[in-house]
Amino acid sequence: MAGSPVQVTGTVLTMRRVDAYHAMTVVAPGIADRFRPGHFVTVAVGGPRTSTLTRRAFAVHDVKPDYGGTVELVFTVRGAGTAWLADRRARDPLDLIGPLGRPFPLPRDPASCLLVGSEYGAAGLFALADALQQRNCRVDFVLGAASSDRVFGALRARRMAETATLTTRDGSLGVRGSVVDVLPGVIADTHADVVYAAGPMATLGGVTAVCADLDIPVQVSVEELMACGIGVCMTCTVPVIGDDGVTRMTRACVDGPVFRGERVRFGDLGTIPFDAHGAPGGDRAR
Amino acid sequence: MAGSPVQVTGTVLTMRRVDAYHAMTVVAPGIADRFRPGHFVTVAVGGPRTSTLTRRAFAVHDVKPDYGGTVELVFTVRGAGTAWLADRRARDPLDLIGPLGRPFPLPRDPASCLLVGSEYGAAGLFALADALQQRNCRVDFVLGAASSDRVFGALRARRMAETATLTTRDGSLGVRGSVVDVLPGVIADTHADVVYAAGPMATLGGVTAVCADLDIPVQVSVEELMACGIGVCMTCTVPVIGDDGVTRMTRACVDGPVFRGERVRFGDLGTIPFDAHGAPGGDRAR
Amino acid sequence: MPADMRTYLAHVELPNPILTAAGCAGTGRELAPFADVTRLGALTTPTITMSPRAGRPTPRMAETPSGLLNAVGLQGPGIEAFLSRELPWLAERGVRTVVSIGGGSVAEFSALARKLTGAPGVTALEVNLSCPNVEDRGRVFARDPSAAGEVVSAVRTGARYDLPVIAKLAPDVADVVAIAKACVDGGAEALSMINNPVGMAIDVDRMRPALAAGTGGLSGPAIRPLAVKAVWQVHAALPGTPVIGMGGVTSGRDALELVLAGACAVAVGTVLFHDPYAGHRVLRELEELLQERGFDRLADAVGLAHRPSHRTDREESSL
């Protein structure tokens, strides 16, 4: 049943602050069992009679076999839902659905893999790094953020990977600039065969452009506002080019969030590309 | 400033179960200072981003000078708001407005006072009993409810009053029946000069009818759905006969909740009496 | 004894009154891991259009208090792909399927009805009247009694006689009863309500509309009072017409509210995004509530809140 999502009432095990982030470990056996790197979960927020209806999506940072299976999420407080989540305490119940989405595809043969994480996007890459190393892949990291407190996982990346390059926009840690700026150099240094990236859409677009230039395959984990996370609402679509060369408005939650970078039309985000399947033409119901 | 309401963020001091009731003590200095028996408070429920917008009204059961002033509420869980309240724990913040409403008028000279409380209506009568006894009034109680676990304050009533008559509808405690059934007998036995009553509207109507028959003054604390509790919304009106003999739809929250029983048109609750001031006639905007 | 939960949409019997709302249950496949969709009263498809539609640009959603704004723009594969790839999956499993259809003109609606006639597995057609009429400067059919009636009658004529036609009404009209009557006169055997009223949110950080499309449809518990009102008014005016009530249902109590107002079936929409198992949960809760209240049959509760009231009611309740 790997991959088939379940809805569970988990129990918060621990809450920690990690710089600008909250790390939450939840006992959620059915989800931990089925997890593969790149999966995400959705969380019901606000408690009974809340006015915040929609679930919030989070990458799974880690799963552990403890207590039958735990999942760890790492998040920043943005709006109402994440503020509520940050207030949870050990033993609180938490309603989770997962694992969701298409996980990162792993190379069949050992390869040199460069993992690029910007902001909280970094959180989802560590389970991937583990899986890659188990397959005897070389793993390198590029982690970046606006400021040093938002570079997630630098220590762990340094410990586990061959190299870990850090960037901050304000220069407070590592190289001043973005992960995209250092990418060509790091790719050259690490002889990367493949790049995996997670972070804001603009960053993913930049990473994809660099990889395309250097003709290296890149897998990106995209983000789009999600109302359901399970493929029924059609709010999370991204213009993605299919195997047949046709661009379709493709659901990030079930057909992604991981896509081959060059398939995502980053330049056309927030639009319906004129050549997309079903793009406005004759028929215009609401 | 006695009587002028304030909005305060109180702190829950204790939560106790008392039979079918929850008793909650809240540190709320400004409110305790201004309290007189018969006042009520309103409580914001549900926390941030709740979907339950309106405050809930509760009689003040007791005030104490501890910690600068505490108020105690006694309530049963009915819907979403009281369920949330029942989940509060010591040290939780609680947003209160009070004291609200017109308190019980006290007799100028010592008198024999019969206090009639049905269901949670009993909660508001103990502070009144204290005040009456301080004025050298004789105090007797009639307390009733559907079943024994819902008769509030029987012990305390027995301890402090000359007599305390208990009634339950299922006969599980005291006399089987309602407070109204025993009232004529108790009035005769205690030589009551005045009756004070709180409880469901039907009970108050019954109490008032008995008192009218016996020609004894009665003060009732009425209950009507309240959206604001401070007199601005006009949702809590009850048909009440004014000093000029004219019936007006009168706000229970600021003009009550305490009224002279014979002024309340219990038989016409849930209607606009045809002879009420402004009753439907010519002009009918929405 | 549990209440008999069967209900009827025209002559079609459903084993229970809980449906999914159009556009909220995907193609059926997506819900399957969470809940047995064959056990629903019926599943309603997203609105199917003639041609494939890419829908609206993102952002397509915004959360509002107890509500959700969406501007998906009827993204879908078009009728041919629906018939070849989506309907068969439902039909094979025996999922009772209400097919929602949408078009920009009367002719398009009628063509869709013809294409769906005879397709195996179609339980009923639901006419999504919240579509802009390209022949009337994009005014939606649902806002104009005569346009609404015309569309319904074209669908009724295009579809086989034994396929019930349901007209789906929007609440943001001056007089929903007038639209309902026009639809029934046009041949609708049942009505469903409410579709999303149009709403909007502004992102105060970007200082732009939160949705790329500007406006969107409001759904969720926030709109339940509008749904109850629409069902109540239409049931009062057309007591013989079956009504599928929807709008903010999250629990059996919410469903019962719509039933008492006059709905003989209830659809769950937005709540599925929060709880994919909600349809089954709402059904169980509704069954329990009916049983507690001593109902033998769901049908006896339909519209019951319309019975004349007695003055004594109030006093009993406050005892």
Place this chain on the structure above:
Amino acid sequence: MPADMRTYLAHVELPNPILTAAGCAGTGRELAPFADVTRLGALTTPTITMSPRAGRPTPRMAETPSGLLNAVGLQGPGIEAFLSRELPWLAERGVRTVVSIGGGSVAEFSALARKLTGAPGVTALEVNLSCPNVEDRGRVFARDPSAAGEVVSAVRTGARYDLPVIAKLAPDVADVVAIAKACVDGGAEALSMINNPVGMAIDVDRMRPALAAGTGGLSGPAIRPLAVKAVWQVHAALPGTPVIGMGGVTSGRDALELVLAGACAVAVGTVLFHDPYAGHRVLRELEELLQERGFDRLADAVGLAHRPSHRTDREESSL
């Protein structure tokens, strides 16, 4: 530097844009213990009618998700008592007062306007168009452009030329812009929106409508998306007409949402029942938000979300 918060309703300057909504701030006296009502942009009175009105029977309220249903039925003392007992209290304290008026006929509206002309302390008249027209089978004025326009023009004629006339619109109409235009054509110098859409709740225990009146007006955050949409559409169509936005405002962010959509003033209603100090809090929060965003003047933010969008917006925001 704090932003200049002054705003204008026609030629009348208000020191700040936060008003109270009609029927939500009582006569002013009730709020006074909690907040200094003279510091509000203005206080709007409950709708004043010719004769005293006892209103609707109770229950008059029901809570709904993020909303409140009310059926008060315009209980009030009538114009004479208002002029002799309520207005003077406000006038003496210098509370800027918008007087809301309601009638069952055009003649009644016009008579009210004449009675209020010259009364000291009246800042503007607000015409509550959500009143049933007794001459048109109880159809509310707000749902019919010509009836709305006629009422407004009668009030405009009845009131002194220098007393601004504000028309208050309801959202449950097929085309709010058409009503807005009719009101402006009828002489309204400003528009206020939204009044409560009609909704309903059923008490599933009593199995009866929760409100004695059956239906009621829905207010609170649940309806904010409907308010933002109405303000947006009307501002787009009539950019020169001042709009007072209201509907579910609970915070400065909510107020800013309406301002960016096109409102030059914002009224707080239902939130006052929860927090009697809300008007002042919302004002302070709005000031802070404007300052954070670098605005020198509130006026510069009004309708700003309408500016043409650039593709780059999206990318900036996701950085």
